[in-house]
Amino acid sequence: MTPPPSVLFAEDDDALRLATTQALELAGFTVQAFERADALLASISGAFDGVVVSDIRMPGMDGMELLTAVKSIDRGIPLILVTGHGDVPLAVKALKDGAFDFLSKPFAIDHLTASVARALEHRRLQVENRRLRAAAEANDATDPLIGTSIAMARLRASLRQLAAADVDVLIEGETGVGKEVVAAQIHRFSRRAGRPLIAVNCAAWVDTSFEVDLFGHASDAVAHHRSARRGMIAASSGGTLLLDEIDSLPLGMQARLLRVIEEREVQPIGAERPEPVNLKVIATSKTDLAEAAQAGAFRTDLYHRLAATRLRVPPLRERGDDVRLLFDVFIDEARELFGRPDFEVPADQLAALQLHDWPGNVRELRNRAFAAVLQNGADEPGAAPATSDLRLRVALYEAALIKEALQQCGGRVHEAIRRLGLPRKTFYDKANRLGIEIDAFRR
Structure with missing residues (x-):
C-alpha cells in the first residue's frame, strides 16, 4: 500500500x-x-x-x-x-x-x-x-473522579501535570478516597497510556509467592516451576507500575523495591544478572509515610525516593457538596443494578448526608447508597424476590462470611484466606467489590 x-x-x-x-x-x-x-x-x-x-x-x-x-x-x-x-x-x-x-x-x-x-x-x-x-475532552465526559469542589478541581489539575511529566508519584490519602482511581487516571493521561498498567496489591503480601509474582524467576529457580516466569515488574516495562498500599510491605521487600526504583532494573529469583525496565512508578499509601519512616516502620531512603512528587487525595469531608452529587450517582447505579428504577431516597437520609464525617470516604458513601436501595426493597411487605434480590442475598452472605473470618482472625488476611478456602486474589477481589475495609478488622 x-x-x-x-x-x-x-x-x-x-x-x-x-x-x-x-x-x-x-x-x-x-x-x-x-x-x-x-x-x-x-x-x-x-x-x-x-x-x-x-x-x-x-x-x-x-x-x-x-x-x-x-x-x-x-x-x-x-x-x-x-x-x-x-x-x-x-x-x-x-x-x-x-x-x-x-x-x-x-x-x-x-x-x-x-x-x-x-x-x-x-x-x-x-x-x-x-x-x-480531543482525547482529554472525550475523557472528561467519562471522568470517574466525580465532583465540582475546589479540592477536586485542584486534584484534576495536579493529576494532569503529573501525567504529562514522566516522573514517579506518591499518592497519599485515607482509606476509601479513591487513590487507585487517581493512579489509573494518571496512567490514562500519560504518554504510557497505550502500554500496560500493572497494579501490585502490596497488602496481599503473605509469603514468598508474592515475591515470585513480583520479581519473576529463572528456569528451575523455584520448586515445581521448571520454566522461567516473568514477574509483574518486568511485565509493566514501558508502562506504569502501581504499588498499591506500599505502606503495608515488610522492610525486607521495601529494600528490594528500592533497587528497582533507583536502578530501573529487576533481577528475577535465581537469575544471574538483572534486566533493565522502563517504568513510571506510582505508589499509594493510606498512612503518613513520613511518620512511618521516622518510626522505623518504613525505609527512609525509599520514602525520600517516592516522596519527590506527592499527590494528596482529599477525604470526603473536605469536598462539600460533592457528597450529595456522588450519592446521587451511586443511587442511580444501585437502581439500575438491582432493578429498582422508581426508588426515591427518603428525605431524612438525604438530610443526614452532610452531618456524617464519612471515615470510609467514597467507598463508605457508595455502600450507604446501595444499602438504601436494597433495604428499602427488602422492607416492602409482600415484595417478590427478583433476580437482583438473589444477587443481593448472595453478596450479603459472602460479605458476612468474609467479615466473620476476618473478625475471628483479628484481621490476619492469610489466616482468613485459609479459613475460607479462597485463592488470595479471589479474596481481595471479593473484599473490594463488597466494600469490606480489611484495616478495620486489624484495628
Whole structure:
C-alpha cells in the first residue's frame, strides 16, 4: 500500500518540478507533484498531516492565493513558498500571513529538505497536540473522579501535570478516597497510556509467592516451576507500575523495591544478572509515610525516593457538596443494578448526608447508597424476590462470611484466606467489590 504523501509540491516548470521531486524523494519524503496550484488544492483535506511547497508565480492560482486557500482549510498546514529574487518582499508578506518559510531561487536542495523536515515536525507535534486535546475532552465526559469542589478541581489539575511529566508519584490519602482511581487516571493521561498498567496489591503480601509474582524467576529457580516466569515488574516495562498500599510491605521487600526504583532494573529469583525496565512508578499509601519512616516502620531512603512528587487525595469531608452529587450517582447505579428504577431516597437520609464525617470516604458513601436501595426493597411487605434480590442475598452472605473470618482472625488476611478456602486474589477481589475495609478488622 502506497503511503500518503508527506509533501505536496506545485511548480509549473516541468524540469524544475521533476528535479525537485526526485531530490525530495531521495531525502526520504513521499512527494506528490502538481503543475498547477488549484490541482494541489483539490487534493487537500483537514486530515492532511504533511507540508505544502509551492512556487509563488504560476499561471491561474498563484502561491499567495494558494496560501489563503490552504489556511481556510486548516491554518496549521505548513506552506513553504519558493520565490524569484524580485518576489522577496511578497514572500515576507506571506510569512506575516502565515507561511511557514520561503526560499529564493536558485536554492540549495539541502536548504529545502531541511525546511521541509522542520515543517513536518511542526505539523506532527500540532496534530499530536490536537489528538491529545480531543482525547482529554472525550475523557472528561467519562471522568470517574466525580465532583465540582475546589479540592477536586485542584486534584484534576495536579493529576494532569503529573501525567504529562514522566516522573514517579506518591499518592497519599485515607482509606476509601479513591487513590487507585487517581493512579489509573494518571496512567490514562500519560504518554504510557497505550502500554500496560500493572497494579501490585502490596497488602496481599503473605509469603514468598508474592515475591515470585513480583520479581519473576529463572528456569528451575523455584520448586515445581521448571520454566522461567516473568514477574509483574518486568511485565509493566514501558508502562506504569502501581504499588498499591506500599505502606503495608515488610522492610525486607521495601529494600528490594528500592533497587528497582533507583536502578530501573529487576533481577528475577535465581537469575544471574538483572534486566533493565522502563517504568513510571506510582505508589499509594493510606498512612503518613513520613511518620512511618521516622518510626522505623518504613525505609527512609525509599520514602525520600517516592516522596519527590506527592499527590494528596482529599477525604470526603473536605469536598462539600460533592457528597450529595456522588450519592446521587451511586443511587442511580444501585437502581439500575438491582432493578429498582422508581426508588426515591427518603428525605431524612438525604438530610443526614452532610452531618456524617464519612471515615470510609467514597467507598463508605457508595455502600450507604446501595444499602438504601436494597433495604428499602427488602422492607416492602409482600415484595417478590427478583433476580437482583438473589444477587443481593448472595453478596450479603459472602460479605458476612468474609467479615466473620476476618473478625475471628483479628484481621490476619492469610489466616482468613485459609479459613475460607479462597485463592488470595479471589479474596481481595471479593473484599473490594463488597466494600469490606480489611484495616478495620486489624484495628
